[in-house]
Amino acid sequence: MPHGILSTHRSGPRNPGVASAAQRAQAQESQAETKPLDQLFWVFLRRVWSRWPEVLVVVKPETVVRWHRAGFRLIGVFFPGGKETGRPGISSELRQLLERMAAMAKENPPGELPEYMESS
Numbered sequence: 001m002p003h004g005i006l007s008t009h010r011s012g013p014r015n016p017g018v019a020s021a022a023q024r025a026q027a028q029e030s031q032a033e034t035k036p037l038d039q040l041f042w043v044f045l046r047r048v049w050s051r052w053p054e055v056l057v058v059v060k061p062e063t064v065v066r067w068h069r070a071g072f073r074l075i076g077v078f079f080p081g082g083k084e085t086g087r088p089g090i091s092s093e094l095r096q097l098l099e100r101m102a103a104m105a106k107e108n109p110p111g112e113l114p115e116y117m118e119s120s
Contacts, residue, residue: 034042045052090098
């Protein structure tokens with residue numbers, strides 16, 4: 001008898017068709033999905049530029065993300081002003097006016113009439 005038929009040790013599916021289907025599925029998952037617009041771009045590029053395979057570089061998505069982050073950091077170096085965050089500052093004149101209004105509100109709480117408006 002051949003060695004794998006009665007063996008209790010399983011290293012994978014017994015049916016070779018199942019094994020090859022699993023391998024095909026795994027290979028399809030690892031391939032990048034190309035959209036019709038991407039395909040059209042590559043067809044156009046191939047017809048217009050004959051040397052495209054010589055300069056083609058394939059990179060991982062993580063590499064592209066790292067390049068983008070590095071680029072944004074450089075933007076911060078060359079354009080340091082940037083957009084200010086948070087609430088805009090208040091001028092000292094406006095601050096003094098608000099403080100005087102708050103003091104007046106303590107002297108005359110809401111709901112109470114000033115003395116000259118009270119009826120006797």
